[in-house]
Amino acid sequence: xxxxxxxxxxAALCLAGPAAAQDSSxxxxxxxxxxxxxxxxxLLPIFKDESGITVNVVAVGTGxxxxxxxxxxxDVLLVHAKPAEEKFxxxxxxxxxxxxxxxxxxxxGPASDPAGVAGMSDAKAALTKIAEAGALFASRGxxxxxxxxxxxxxxAAGIDTTQGSGEWYRETGSGMGATLNAGIGMGAxxxxxxxxxxxxxxxxxxxxxxxxxxxxxxQYGVIxxxxxxxxxxxxxxxxxxxxxxxxxxxxxxxxxxxxxxxQLFFPNAPAQ
Amino acid sequence: xSDVRAIPLVRQGARPVACPLMPLEVRDLVLGxxxxxxxxxxxxELGAEGCTAIMGPNGVGKSLLLKLLHGLIEPxxxxxxxxxxxxxxxxxxxxxxxxxxxxxxxxxxANLDFVVRTRGLDRSRVHALLDHVGLxxxxxxxxxxxxxxxxxxxxxARALAIDPEVLFLDEPTASLDPASAHAIExxxxxxxxxxxxxxxVTHDVGQAKRLADDVVFLNRGRVVEAAPATxxxxxxxxxxxxxxxxxxxxx
Amino acid sequence: MxxxxxxxxxxxxxxxxxxxxxxxxxxxxxxxxxxAMAVACLIGLPVGALVAISRFRGRGLVLVVMNALMGLPPxxxxxxxxxxFSRAGPLGFLGLLYTPTAMxxxxxxxxxxxxxxxxxxxxxxxNGEYAEQFRSLALSRRHMVGALLWDARYSLMTVALAGFGRxxxxxxxxxxxxxxxxxxxxxxxxxxxxxxxxxxxxLALALGIVLLAIALGVNxxxxxxxxxxxxxxxx
Numbered sequence: 001x002x003x004x005x006x007x008x009x010x011a012a013l014c015l016a017g018p019a020a021a022q023d024s025s026x027x028x029x030x031x032x033x034x035x036x037x038x039x040x041x042x043l044l045p046i047f048k049d050e051s052g053i054t055v056n057v058v059a060v061g062t063g064x065x066x067x068x069x070x071x072x073x074x075d076v077l078l079v080h081a082k083p084a085e086e087k088f089x090x091x092x093x094x095x096x097x098x099x100x101x102x103x104x105x106x107x108x109g110p111a112s113d114p115a116g117v118a119g120m121s122d123a124k125a126a127l128t129k130i131a132e133a134g135a136l137f138a139s140r141g142x143x144x145x146x147x148x149x150x151x152x153x154x155x156a157a158g159i160d161t162t163q164g165s166g167e168w169y170r171e172t173g174s175g176m177g178a179t180l181n182a183g184i185g186m187g188a189x190x191x192x193x194x195x196x197x198x199x200x201x202x203x204x205x206x207x208x209x210x211x212x213x214x215x216x217x218x219q220y221g222v223i224x225x226x227x228x229x230x231x232x233x234x235x236x237x238x239x240x241x242x243x244x245x246x247x248x249x250x251x252x253x254x255x256x257x258x259x260x261x262x263q264l265f266f267p268n269a270p271a272q
Numbered sequence: 273x274s275d276v277r278a279i280p281l282v283r284q285g286a287r288p289v290a291c292p293l294m295p296l297e298v299r300d301l302v303l304g305x306x307x308x309x310x311x312x313x314x315x316x317e318l319g320a321e322g323c324t325a326i327m328g329p330n331g332v333g334k335s336l337l338l339k340l341l342h343g344l345i346e347p348x349x350x351x352x353x354x355x356x357x358x359x360x361x362x363x364x365x366x367x368x369x370x371x372x373x374x375x376x377x378x379x380x381x382a383n384l385d386f387v388v389r390t391r392g393l394d395r396s397r398v399h400a401l402l403d404h405v406g407l408x409x410x411x412x413x414x415x416x417x418x419x420x421x422x423x424x425x426x427x428x429a430r431a432l433a434i435d436p437e438v439l440f441l442d443e444p445t446a447s448l449d450p451a452s453a454h455a456i457e458x459x460x461x462x463x464x465x466x467x468x469x470x471x472x473v474t475h476d477v478g479q480a481k482r483l484a485d486d487v488v489f490l491n492r493g494r495v496v497e498a499a500p501a502t503x504x505x506x507x508x509x510x511x512x513x514x515x516x517x518x519x520x521x522x523x
Numbered sequence: 524m525x526x527x528x529x530x531x532x533x534x535x536x537x538x539x540x541x542x543x544x545x546x547x548x549x550x551x552x553x554x555x556x557x558x559a560m561a562v563a564c565l566i567g568l569p570v571g572a573l574v575a576i577s578r579f580r581g582r583g584l585v586l587v588v589m590n591a592l593m594g595l596p597p598x599x600x601x602x603x604x605x606x607x608f609s610r611a612g613p614l615g616f617l618g619l620l621y622t623p624t625a626m627x628x629x630x631x632x633x634x635x636x637x638x639x640x641x642x643x644x645x646x647x648x649x650n651g652e653y654a655e656q657f658r659s660l661a662l663s664r665r666h667m668v669g670a671l672l673w674d675a676r677y678s679l680m681t682v683a684l685a686g687f688g689r690x691x692x693x694x695x696x697x698x699x700x701x702x703x704x705x706x707x708x709x710x711x712x713x714x715x716x717x718x719x720x721x722x723x724x725x726l727a728l729a730l731g732i733v734l735l736a737i738a739l740g741v742n743x744x745x746x747x748x749x750x751x752x753x754x755x756x757x758x
Contacts, residue, residue, distance in 0.1 A: 414756050
């Protein structure tokens with residue numbers, strides 16, 4: 001029996017080994033919003049047809065994605081936290097950062113609107129009202145791009161959320177989807193990117209409460225990982241992928257992706 | 273049990289080679305557990321041939337003495353010597369059949385095959401042994417589904433499989449019907465007649481008379497009598513042995 | 524409650540549709556967790572057997588540690604394996620992060636202590652029955668271990684199953700070292716986590732039902748084997 005088990009184990013390990021070792025595949029360390037919204041499911045088959053390159057997406061929060069890429073565990077970084085991205089490049093981990101596309105953040109809340117912020121377009125004012133009303137607010141709390149933006153907005157509004165932490169301010173420490181599930185479960189306001197919201201399936205009675213503030217602009221950037229720091233990087237394929245995303249074809253594909261007839265991402269790469 | 277060929281339990285002329293592990297010498301053997309002393313100074317000498325029956329009332333420590341001799345347990349004090357060697361050094365040249373056979377969770381044949389294989393012996397002997405103990409037709413049966421008599425015969429076959437120089441039997445027929453007991457006695461008698469040294473714990477006086485050449489009688493933690501069977505049974509020397517043989521001394 | 528009814532019919536529809544992605548995910552789940560189980564048995568059973576038949580100083584401490592390791596948190600195991608297999612880590616040169624192999628390694632670490640600790644218990648009980656006979660047969664340690672492992676085979680199947688159950692149901696370790704990459708490292712549990720985060724609760728639950736059905740199937744198969752063993756008095 002031992003002998004059989006041993007053989008089975010060896011066979012399993014041999015089978016398991018080579019899957020990721022092909023040259024024509026890369027790993028993209030990505031934010032969850034792009035993955036959860038289904039954008040990759042739409043883009044990657046198109047890219048694969050054109051280039052033959054398989055793109056494997058690891059979808060984690062922006063903070064985690066950047067850390068993973070710093071450990072050389074990815075070939076391309078695609079996230080949405082510009083200052084952190086620029087630091088990543090300045091530290092030599094990325095070759096260059098380019099604007100790729102944008103959408104915007106929104107604040108969603110229950111139809112009953114306990115803080116009375118429905119219809120507002122001033123994010124700072126809305127957050128102030130939420131804090132004053134002591135209405136529940138669910139935060140990512142995971143150092144993701146969305147979390148970074150949310151904290152910046154609280155700061156701009158002059159509100160110290162640490163006072164309300166665990167009371168009305170609730171940090172889930174989870175991804176966007178998990179935070180939406182939790183927020184909706186407890187009747188809290190949640191700040192989310194529009195793409196995730198449109199494709200999110202568990203909306204219940206939630207609606208968009210606050211939208212349209214230029215402060216809530218959500219810019220995505222793409223960065224190939226620097227082979228000088230990370231020799232394991234599949235440079236050629238990574239650059240091909242980044243170039244394609246930024247090309248007219250890639251940008252058109254991003255614009256063409258729709259859920260419920262709504263465009264989720266707006267390409268804004270600099271003209272080539 | 274008729275499948276065991278009936279071989280009369282008669283001595284067949286001169287014995288083959290004497291057992292090289294003998295003589296067995298036991299000096300001042302003491303075995304105690306905490307405050308309880310079970311064996312209290314056993315002295316014993318056994319010669320090269322035949323079958324020795326260890327007898328005595330219940331709880332006197334016969335089985336424990338057997339385990340001490342085989343090296344399965346350590347005495348509190350005293351010395352056991354098999355032709356000058358400690359029991360632990362010669363355990364592989366001996367075999368033991370326990371009162372309740374411990375059989376592996378495998379087929380009958382696999383139980384024998386296991387022992388034969390681990391000893392590096394010729395595996396063809398498995399079937400000869402099964403034949404010898406009348407279990408050839410059960411070779412592929414699960415060992416733990418055997419009847420009590422069959423299980424004990426398998427345990428005996430396993431003991432014989434390694435060609436031991438000394439064979440210990442701890443009340444091998446205690447819970448068996450007469451036919452099964454007879455089958456076991458037949459096989460043991462054959463082994464003894466081939467020159468195997470047999471040391472047997474039994475309560476069955478008839479069995480001791482049929483198999484034993486000499487008798488060691490224990491009472492109150494000591495050897496009370498050690499005598500040839502031919503004199504022990506007709507004229508026991510001690511009061512305890514007389515009481516035991518007449519059924520007066522059970523405990 | 525409405526979700527559960529919806530999930531049940533969705534689960535049924537998913538399985539019936541012959542959805543390629545679903546079968547791929549199920550197959551990978553089974554491959555990863557069965558492999559982890561096999562490797563964990565390869566490591567855990569001999570360790571369990573050796574501890575079962577040995578008496579040595581500090582044995583009590585070894586037992587406590589073995590039992591405590593049964594409660595290893597999957598996320599911690601995942602993190603440890605990630606740190607080793609990351610390109611920046613000591614084993615990064617192997618290029619195993621985000622592969623099924625890394626997932627097998629993580630789950631093996633997770634369940635090997637379970638297999639070792641539970642098999643130790645099973646084998647110690649069996650050894651209690653066999654020890655004297657084994658000593659009389661003057662068996663080597665290797666032969667004792669071999670005989671105990673073989674004779675406890677039906678009980679050890681249940682032990683292996685406990686390991687498999689833990690492996691196939693955990694998400695914390697595989698999502699970190701596997702990355703939940705579509706068509707590469709996505710397994711049942713990470714798919715469930717993903718669908719949950721997309722708010723597709725019914726689909727997530729449906730996948731959970733499929734996972735449960737697989738676990739039931741595997742357990743039923745082992746149960747039948749055990750029954751056969753019991754009939755032959757091999758248990």
